Amino acid sequence: MNITVLLILALVAYNCVFANEDELKIKIDKGIIRGAYRKSMKGRQILAFTGIPFAKPPVRELRFKPPVEPEAWSGILDATKPHPICPQMDPYFNNYEVKGNEDCLYLNVYKPQITQSKGKLLPVLFHIYAGGFTSGNANPDVYGPDILLDKDVILVSPNSRIGLLGFLSTGDEIVPGNNGLKDQTFALEWTRKNIIDFGGDPNKVTIFGGSSGAGCVHLHVVSPLSRGLFNSAIAHSGSATALWSVAPEGEQEKNIKKLGKLLNCPIDTIANAVECLRKVDAYDIVDQDKEFMEFSIDPETPFKPVIEPDLEGAFIRKHPIDIIKSGETSNVTLVFGITTEDGAFKPSMFFNDSKLIERLNEDFDYVVPLSLLYDTTATEGDKNYITSRIKEFYFKNKQIDETMIRQLTHLYTDSYFFYPQNLAARLHVKYTNTRIYYFVFGYKGSLTLIPFFGDATRDYGVCHGDDINYILSNEFYGDYKPTESDQKIIDLLTTMWVNIADTGIPTPRLDDVVKTKWLPIEKEDKLLYYFIKNENEAEMVENIYLERTQFWEKLPLYSKQKNIKTEL
Template sequence: MFYIHGGAFVLGSGGNEWVGPDYFMDKRIVLVVINYRLGALGFLSTADKWAPGNNGLKDQSLALRWVKDNIVYFGGDSNKITVFGNSAGAACAHYQMISPLSKELINRIIVQSGSAYAHYAISTSEDARKHANQLGEYLDCSTTFSKDLIDCLKSVHAYQIVKQETRFSSFDNQTTLPFRIVVESESDSAFLTEDPLITIRSGNVSSVPFMTGIVTEEGAYKAAGAFNKEELLQWQNNEFDDIVTLTFGIAKDESRVSRSIKEFYFGNKAIDSSMKSQLTDMYTDGLFLWGLDATVRLHFKYSNQPVYQYLFGYRGSTSYSKLFGDPLHNYGVSHTDELLYLFPLKTTFPKYTPSRRDEKMIDLLTTLWTNFATTGKPTPERSFLGPATWNPVQSENFEYYFIKDYNNLNM
């Protein structure tokens, strides 16, 4: 099982202190967790030959190739490689099954709370070039010609490049994710050369069992931050059009759409502390649910392999939403909360000790994930003792497996 960590393409780590292997140690799998270049070092592009982009994805692909060639020496099976990831790592995992560099290396795929179709994951050539130039300006590099810009950036200490990345973020962590995945020009080393939608429709991707899903309140990590301070809440009202642009990926001049969105979620009223669930829903839908829906529909229509969909709704003894603010309010199951039951997140939650219920969820989730990795089915007939079988999507009702608790599972 080959894990790609998330972190908005700009932060995170595959180290043991971030995503330790403890919960998988009793399972019959070999866990591989990688690092890859992040931020400008991993995803800067000038949209031409001087910096075509996607270095972080190419790092992942190289690691995947190494695993394919060498995992047998660690007791693994090179014909049973499952790539999985969360958030930005999920988008990366999804792109690995699309890329000509990696698609033949993968036997299963698990995409958690992310997607190649998420608007925040991919950048236009124009935006990529604009952000590359902006970084150059921050570092006093000439931006007239790509070659001069890249030569200058190569002479700058990596620390100084990374240090500039906070300057691309706007208030309340509404980051524009300046350095993202791009479509490259055709070349032997290109990771991605066309819109992933076109590739999926053509069937020119890994033909493997596919598992994907989200948690019930993905947007809690955004909403909790918004309700942490009065000025952050007011910012939600004052800059609503910009927030909608970032959240739903619509053009900035689509004020009519922005008004419709505000009417739908908030009744066209000012957002206040009574609307925590509504703001959570807005961020959930715009940042995660749309991408999940597109992903499931496309894979179900264009793939001859099973598509397993889940909804994770277990709220344990802690949550990522507490880290972003307003820790006394229960926002539900926040973005990335399912990771609490796959890895001991020692850096993120140094004081967290799983409760007895949490421990049972850990056993359940790691069993479902490793069953899928080893058999292609999360609930194979002979090995799963849970109360409900997880069936693949079978119709345009897009059936999903609801993981509410360790003893509350249903289709």
């Protein structure tokens, strides 16, 4: 090989290296960032930008306050490392060690390395993580891009404050509350301003998330603060109409007083309590989470979204049910979904500890209202009535044992997810211009979160969160290689989710991957579900599990809160 050829090859290699380096540098509104490469599940090159600040660290005087614009930086910001998670413990996975850092308001952006034709921008999926408003983070070891980014789409995943630090509220102007949700809105505003610099389309943003993340998704649909920042929304197993999504009146003030006592803060006035709490170490605050749990991890979500006073910058000023009935929602595509055994994470916890089942049986009248959260929303008489009806309907007034795992799973599936989502879907169809789709995920593949929740010795079915396993990668499962069946489900879900982001319609066309047209719900008394039964079969079904949802429709869950009317 002569010297001329060698020089040409060297020049080509040199230009390739620097061309590649150039694509890893992006200028956004606050400065230049440099990312790194990673590989998708199928070996596609991904450009990953992690740890991008979208707000100032919410520390010292900014604790318990809405997010604030970050400072610009000079030079090049290293966007190649995971960012700190927000302070938390993880009771869902039985981990009560406090971890994280208050300086946690960072986000990640992932884009495929593809040649985009001039003017062609990619749709964007914006993920909000799960964790009961108490735990969770956006790092790629938990919610990674490696499955989704085999499609032509950009993924944005922000951190947001959780637990006491994200959802403390005094019910007045001192700390109106919902700062975790306001962090997410701030990240959506960041996306609106900056995503075009990554080749993303700011007019094709879909928010999606599971569990409490789904509750957040639906809350953004009903919030005036988030209007115009996204075009579609996908709520996996969660809604703003669930009892765990929005605090009943008076709950947060009671919790602040309890927290103040636990941390030796004065509680003579709320203002004094908050001033003291701003000075307490963040880990000491988060460590009190467990003091609000009375049975297993119940009541779940002791610190959660609230109805704020009528102040400027309020996230919501009315209950989501009332907002939907007023028609004052974002008119976007809205997708709800459940897994067939969504509530299975609860019995898997209970049957992992025989003492919990014993106490559930011995103290049913106390534990069930506490666990299902109607103890704070129903009057005393109605609470007793609801509890007796539950015991009769689900358990035929018998003791609960391992032969009743299915019934216990149905109880939590219906109360936490299925009934409130059905209510939300029907309300939206009747009162808003939101286009509503609904799916049921029944594929039992090789991935399940059940062993992480508790008992791994029994078959609990398709658990809470199992659907997102086939959309976002995580490191829970080690070096996961999809089976042929898993890959079919991955292809189906990611194709439809990207379709939603791109067009607002999950099945604009049918092919070998998407074989069944997914129809929207058009009548409030005729709920249509896209039922994914297995890797080869999906069909439209009508009014599924009707007896179970009708049972919940007749219960006076909100009798203590006279202003909330669930009737259509």
